[in-house]
Amino acid sequence: xxxxxxxxxxxMLLSQWCEAGDRAVGHRVRERGAVVVAEEILAGSSPLPxxxxxxxRVPAGTSLDQALARWLAPTQSTAxxxxxxxxxxxxxxxxxxxxxxGDGAPLGLWVAGAGNLRLLALRSLSVVGARSATxxxxxxARELAAHLAENGxxxxxxxxxxxxxxxxxxxxxxxxxxxxxxxxxxxxxxxxSHADLLARxxxxxxxxxEAPFGAxxxxxxxxxxxxxxxxxxxxxxxxEAAVRSGGRSTVREARLLNRVVMAFPGPVTxxxxxxxxxxxxxxxxxxxxxxxxxVSLVEGRMPPADEGRREPVDELGWREKRVLDSVPVRSPAPxxxxxxxxxxxxxxxxxALGMLxxxxxxxxxxxxxxxxxx
Amino acid sequence: xxxxxxxxxxxMLLSQWCEAGDRAVGHRVRERGAVVVAEEILAGSSPLPxxxxxxxRVPAGTSLDQALARWLAPTQSTAxxxxxxxxxxxxxxxxxxxxxxGDGAPLGLWVAGAGNLRLLALRSLSVVGARSATxxxxxxARELAAHLAENGxxxxxxxxxxxxxxxxxxxxxxxxxxxxxxxxxxxxxxxxSHADLLARxxxxxxxxxEAPFGAxxxxxxxxxxxxxxxxxxxxxxxxEAAVRSGGRSTVREARLLNRVVMAFPGPVTxxxxxxxxxxxxxxxxxxxxxxxxxVSLVEGRMPPADEGRREPVDELGWREKRVLDSVPVRSPAPxxxxxxxxxxxxxxxxxALGMLxxxxxxxxxxxxxxxxxx
Numbered sequence: 001x002x003x004x005x006x007x008x009x010x011x012m013l014l015s016q017w018c019e020a021g022d023r024a025v026g027h028r029v030r031e032r033g034a035v036v037v038a039e040e041i042l043a044g045s046s047p048l049p050x051x052x053x054x055x056x057r058v059p060a061g062t063s064l065d066q067a068l069a070r071w072l073a074p075t076q077s078t079a080x081x082x083x084x085x086x087x088x089x090x091x092x093x094x095x096x097x098x099x100x101x102g103d104g105a106p107l108g109l110w111v112a113g114a115g116n117l118r119l120l121a122l123r124s125l126s127v128v129g130a131r132s133a134t135x136x137x138x139x140x141a142r143e144l145a146a147h148l149a150e151n152g153x154x155x156x157x158x159x160x161x162x163x164x165x166x167x168x169x170x171x172x173x174x175x176x177x178x179x180x181x182x183x184x185x186x187x188x189x190x191x192x193s194h195a196d197l198l199a200r201x202x203x204x205x206x207x208x209x210e211a212p213f214g215a216x217x218x219x220x221x222x223x224x225x226x227x228x229x230x231x232x233x234x235x236x237x238x239x240e241a242a243v244r245s246g247g248r249s250t251v252r253e254a255r256l257l258n259r260v261v262m263a264f265p266g267p268v269t270x271x272x273x274x275x276x277x278x279x280x281x282x283x284x285x286x287x288x289x290x291x292x293x294x295v296s297l298v299e300g301r302m303p304p305a306d307e308g309r310r311e312p313v314d315e316l317g318w319r320e321k322r323v324l325d326s327v328p329v330r331s332p333a334p335x336x337x338x339x340x341x342x343x344x345x346x347x348x349x350x351x352a353l354g355m356l357x358x359x360x361x362x363x364x365x366x367x368x369x370x371x372x373x374x
Numbered sequence: 375x376x377x378x379x380x381x382x383x384x385x386m387l388l389s390q391w392c393e394a395g396d397r398a399v400g401h402r403v404r405e406r407g408a409v410v411v412a413e414e415i416l417a418g419s420s421p422l423p424x425x426x427x428x429x430x431r432v433p434a435g436t437s438l439d440q441a442l443a444r445w446l447a448p449t450q451s452t453a454x455x456x457x458x459x460x461x462x463x464x465x466x467x468x469x470x471x472x473x474x475x476g477d478g479a480p481l482g483l484w485v486a487g488a489g490n491l492r493l494l495a496l497r498s499l500s501v502v503g504a505r506s507a508t509x510x511x512x513x514x515a516r517e518l519a520a521h522l523a524e525n526g527x528x529x530x531x532x533x534x535x536x537x538x539x540x541x542x543x544x545x546x547x548x549x550x551x552x553x554x555x556x557x558x559x560x561x562x563x564x565x566x567s568h569a570d571l572l573a574r575x576x577x578x579x580x581x582x583x584e585a586p587f588g589a590x591x592x593x594x595x596x597x598x599x600x601x602x603x604x605x606x607x608x609x610x611x612x613x614e615a616a617v618r619s620g621g622r623s624t625v626r627e628a629r630l631l632n633r634v635v636m637a638f639p640g641p642v643t644x645x646x647x648x649x650x651x652x653x654x655x656x657x658x659x660x661x662x663x664x665x666x667x668x669v670s671l672v673e674g675r676m677p678p679a680d681e682g683r684r685e686p687v688d689e690l691g692w693r694e695k696r697v698l699d700s701v702p703v704r705s706p707a708p709x710x711x712x713x714x715x716x717x718x719x720x721x722x723x724x725x726a727l728g729m730l731x732x733x734x735x736x737x738x739x740x741x742x743x744x745x746x747x748x
Contacts, residue, residue: 136641265639265651267510268663277639277663280654287655289642 003064009072010034011088011107016071016212017041017057018107021224024048026103034107042067078213082187084112092319092351095121100257101231106210109228110186113206115154115177116358120206124154124179125298126229126254128247129163129239134272137163137240140264142170144237147291149176154205156181156233158225159194163239163247168201177205181232183225184217185209208232226250235260235298237288241275251279260298262288316355319344323352324361324371332368377438383446384408385462385481390445390586391415391431392481395598398422400477408481416441452587456561458486466693466725469495474631475605480584483602484560487580489528489551490732494580498528498553499672500603500628502621503537503613508646511537511614514638516544518611521665523550528579530555530607532599533568537613537621542575551579555606557599558591559583582606600624609634609672611662615649625653634672636662690729693718697726698735698745706742 005013011034018025028037028048040046044060058067079086087093088108095118098105111117125148127141145155145167155171157164159180171178180201182190186209189195198207210228211221226246230236230253238261241247254261263285266273279285288294316324319342326341327333333341339349353369356362363372379387385408392399402411402422414420418434432441453460461467462482469492472479485491501518503511519529519541529545531538533554545552554575556564560583563569572581584602585595600620604610604627612635615621628635637659640647653659662668690698693716700715701707707715713723727743730736737746 136643140642264642265647265654265661267641268514268638269510273639274663277661280639281661287639287651287661289648289651 003068005035005038005064005068005072007034008086008088008108009068010038012075012086012212013038013067013071014041015107015210016075019224020106020210020221021104021227023103026105026107029107030103038067039064075213078187079110082112082213084110084186084207084213087111087117092317092348092355093118095232096317097121098228098231101227104227105231106228108210110209110211110213111206112186113202114204115179115206116355117179117206117208119355119358120154120177120179121156121232123152124156124233125294126156126233126236126250127163127167127239128157128226128229128236128250130241130245130247130272130275131160131162131164132242132272133162133166133240134266134270136266136270137264137272138166141166141239144239144291144294145170145176145178146174147295149174149178151295152176153295154179154233156229158183158222158229159190159198159201161191161194165194165197167239168197172197172200172204175204179206179208179232181225181229182207182209182217183211183221185211185213185215187213188216190217222246223249227253230254230259231257233259234301235262235294237294238263238276238279238285240264240266240270240272241279242271243274243278245275248275248279251283251285255283255285260286260301262286262294262297264288319348320352320355323349324356327353327356327362327369327371329371332365332370334368338369377442379409379412379438379442379446381408382460382462382482383442384412386449386460386586387412387441387445388415389481389584390449393598394480394584394595395478395601397477400479400481403481404477412441413438449587452561453484456486456587458484458560458581458587461485461491466691466722466729467492469606470691471495472602472605475601478601479605480602482584484583484585484587485580486560487576488578489553489580490729491553491580491582493729493732494528494551494553495530495606497526498530498607499668500530500607500610500624501537501541501613502531502600502603502610502624504615504619504621504646504649505534505536505538506616506646507536507540507614508640508644510640510644511638511646512540515540515613518613518665518668519544519550519552520548521669523548523552525669526550527669528553528607530603532557532596532603533564533572533575535565535568539568539571541613542571546571546574546578549578553580553582553606555599555603556581556583556591557585557595559585559587559589561587562590564591596620597623601627604628604633605631607633608675609636609668611668612637612650612653612659614638614640614644614646615653616645617648617652619649622649622653625657625659629657629659634660634675636660636668636671638662690733693722694726694729697723698730701727701730701736701743701745703745706739706744708742712743 086108141163148155149171155178157167168178184190186207189198226249236254238247263276280287322342326338362369460482515537522529523545529552531541542552558564560581563572600623610628612621637650654661696716700712713720736743
């Protein structure tokens, strides 16, 4: 093979060949690296079970060049057309809490929108619940998301009808950021009638999906999508849910990940609160009755204030910290010089500067960068 | 002193001299007997603290004859006028679970109504909650009390507006028995506008109070009354309650007594459910969402079916068991002969026969009694 692929290319290929969240694939990628796993599949020598990885999607004898032409080139052109970026583990925008998923962590995430996913997700809560929500449930979701927005918390949800949409809308209306984790591709507005809502979410927040472009939102993808909603945020709040409800799968994932899991009670006469009552009673989920309680429960699990106030800078990765140390206090330095001092490539240094900029730690002046004063 | 008083007389006197539920009085009565305590008070030699027992109500130098004339005779005449009986510990109608209150057990209970308090309370649940209940709370209370009535459970409550009244009314409407534990005397309809409801409760159930005749329903009496509601029943259900609410004191008493304590959740937008949410979250109270759950939680704490089905006869006191053993299978025996065989006085034997009759274990035939077939 004359051409070679890097980790990013390999993950893009694998995400098209394999089902999202397949733990057998995730395990092998963690053991051998994505490049090896992709090459094994192309060579027809993959030890993955038939149920996992590229099941029938990669014809025997496909060459690397053929694969790049068939799967990578169209993806890259769609990405640039719809303004989406592929974020992979270890990169600046990767939310490291997703690594808690272990073998079930996504291979990568397609992200579209103005927000920086990792920074936004530092203070984030998932608000989930029934599609066929009641007026009561939508009211509770709206008040919660508005409170989160006003207090600098990201509202994470799934873009569906009912509770999801009420939460996204209220976050946007309150001038806050919201992340919508889609079950299909980020280029596939789903549900279709939420195309406008999704467009508005992109303006200050992000659309997120591990599914390849064009992937339809199918039932099994909703369930695997829910683990990302749960893992991305510090806590999950179930606002309304029938006894059988997708929201309960998000609760289950969040509990497995040791996140703070909460539910709002409701009238016992409403079937849409019955699922909330079940998880409160039988699954040890916290009963919450106000947005303030939600935030204080989650903050109760965050490092306490008397250990020193935790600043955004404490959450930075090693690349960002190194870049921050390389940015001069006064006279602006150009990207190239900062990257050299930090010992990083231009792309990584640029991505780190973007994050530091978003955090208000550095500022661009002319062609260079300095630390931001106060 | 020429005349003597018995335990019953002494308790009637003490209940007029001392505040209901005074533990210092209760302790001394358990230690020395009610007769001694009453005699000590009359003699001005009572070691009870000034705060307890007859504080200023019994003038120094009151003779026993004066006391009987002033306190006992009017009580007995009111009792016969309003058809109330005084039930004391050890008697056939005394609900032995009240002994769980220890020094705080009532000295005696005034009972008015067709039901046998002890038998009714064998399968009983307290349904309590806010006076200013919402339509939602009253609906929940009604459905719960109706279900209890249909399944042979006594609904215990306090006769107040709101949840109490909804529960009593639904129990009566469903043809079930209900017990109303009053804070004032059983001869004082309180609230006044519930006079009709209280009259209907007497027809198949009972009015109960430890307060002497004529006692007004005052704040401190509501709180001490609540311990009787909690102790009388196997479990307490809080249907609706504000954060500050009398119903929460009943919950507290029931928890101290190790009864099953339950609460219904409601909309978080309703202040009348906020107290329920607090006790569920902070006081380990069971969240319940249906009458069926309530009954199965309480039955889960009763002896399991596989230890042999528990019959009413298992709950009988020694007097009733002895009388039951003395009743012939075929030819009816008169009361006198049954009492002699059982080794009991006529009154005790009669009271035991009444209870056995109510339980369907014996039947009257002509002037005598036999065991009931099947």
